[in-house]
Amino acid sequence: MLNTYLKKNLDNQTTNHELIFIDNTTNKYKSASEALNYGGNKAKGKYLIFVHQDVDLLTKTILDDLELILDNTSNLGVAGVAGKSKNSRYIVSNIKEGIPPKDVSDIHIKKPVKVQTVDECFFVIPKSVFNTVKFDEKVCDGWHLYGVDYCLDVKEMGLDVYVVPIKLYHRSAANSFSIDYYFTVKKLIKKHEKSFNSITTTMGNWNNSKPFHLQVIYQIIVLYYTKFKQQIWRN
Numbered sequence: 750m751l752n753t754y755l756k757k758n759l760d761n762q763t764t765n766h767e768l769i770f771i772d773n774t775t776n777k778y779k780s781a782s783e784a785l786n787y788g789g790n791k792a793k794g795k796y797l798i799f800v801h802q803d804v805d806l807l808t809k810t811i812l813d814d815l816e817l818i819l820d821n822t823s824n825l826g827v828a829g830v831a832g833k834s835k836n837s838r839y840i841v842s843n844i845k846e847g848i849p850p851k852d853v854s855d856i857h858i859k860k861p862v863k864v865q866t867v868d869e870c871f872f873v874i875p876k877s878v879f880n881t882v883k884f885d886e887k888v889c890d891g892w893h894l895y896g897v898d899y900c901l902d903v904k905e906m907g908l909d910v911y912v913v914p915i916k917l918y919h920r921s922a923a924n925s926f927s928i929d930y931y932f933t934v935k936k937l938i939k940k941h942e943k944s945f946n947s948i949t950t951t952m953g954n955w956n957n958s959k960p961f962h963l964q965v966i967y968q969i970i971v972l973y974y975t976k977f978k979q980q981i982w983r984n
Contacts, residue, residue, distance in 0.1 A: 751802040754920060758806035764813045767794050781869075781895045782884035789879050797879055799896070800871045803920035811915060818913050819873065822861050826908025827874055827900050829867025830915050833949045840951050841912045842868075846919040853919075861911040865904070868951040869896035870919045878903060888940050893930040897950050901941045931965050 751770070759768060769788045771778070778784035789797050796819055798812075808814075819828060831842035831853050840854040841862055882902050889895040900910045930952070937948060938957055948955045953968045955961075 750920075754803050754805045755800060756802075758804075758811075761809050762806070762812050763809050764816070766812055767792060780886060780890045781892050782886040782889045785895065786883050786886065789874070789883070792876065795876055797874045797876055798871065799869070799874070801869075801919065801921065804871055805918040805920070807917050811917065815873070815913065815915055818861060818915070819875075822911060822913070824907075824909045825875055825911065826878055826903030826906065827867060827872055827896075827910045828861070828913045829864075829872035829896070829911070830913065830917060831870070831951055832864035832867035832910065832912040833951055833954075834863070835865045835945075835949050836947055836954065837949060838954070840868075843914055843916045844871075844919060845916075846870075846921065848920065850918055858912065858914045861913050863909055864912050865910065865945075865949045866897040866900040866951075867910060867912060869894075870921075871915075871917060872896050873913075874899070878908065882906065885940075888936045889933060891929045891933055893927070894933045894937060894950070897948070898937055898940070901937070901945060901948070905941070905944050931968075935961060 759766070769791055771784045771788050773784060778787070785799055788799075796816065798815075806812075819825060822828065830844050831840055833840055839856055841856045841858060841864060842853040843857050844853050845851060846853050882899070884895050885898050885902070889898050904910060934948075934955055938955060938961070941948065942957050946957050953971065955964060
């Protein structure tokens with residue numbers, strides 16, 4: 750997967766960049782937060798891009814284009830390619846995902862848009878910000894929501910989170926989702942309850958004032974209904 754998608758694209762980029770591949774086939778890292786903190790600490794660049802291995806960058810100039818956008822984006826804490834504003838039902842994104850490729854959102858953008866959180870498939874953190882705050886290995890001790898938590902952390906620092914107008918293709922369409930997601934959501938709500946009365950993610954929205962178990966049931970129903978519709982559409 751890495752060689753078919755991400756590595757092939759990175760090898761053809763027009764700008765100089767540093768590659769740090771994190772191999773967890775031996776389960777060296779117990780969480781995404783631990784693995785990405787390791788990679789981020791090693792990185793020397795101005796911007797750190799955390800990206801899944803099944804992402805196709807589509808063009809040879811995407812890193813040049815992205816750097817230009819980020820250099821002109823004020824008060825930057827995190828930038829992603831898909832995200833949601835607070836309490837919104839709709840994802841903002843220019844990317845495609847899944848097999849066959851399908852738009853993640855009908856809401857496309859031409860300039861950076863402020864959101865509450867971004868999706869973890871591809872997101873950027875300035876090195877100067879990462880030097881100040883790392884991924885939370887205690888709260889996000891699994892493989893979900895580490896990027897969402899980081900977005901909330903930087904917003905509590907007074908920085909902004911953006912979706913940027915970059916086009917790419919993400920082969921996966923939430924296929925790595927597991928029940929551990931909900932345990933992490935509960936910890937995120939507790940961690941950030943003083944700053945946020947609701948947490949909005951690309952996988953669903955969560956409100957501190959509503960019973961958590963009822964929200965979980967609702968999200969599961971929505972998730973499986975969406976998967977059912979996608980399967981019918983493909984057939």
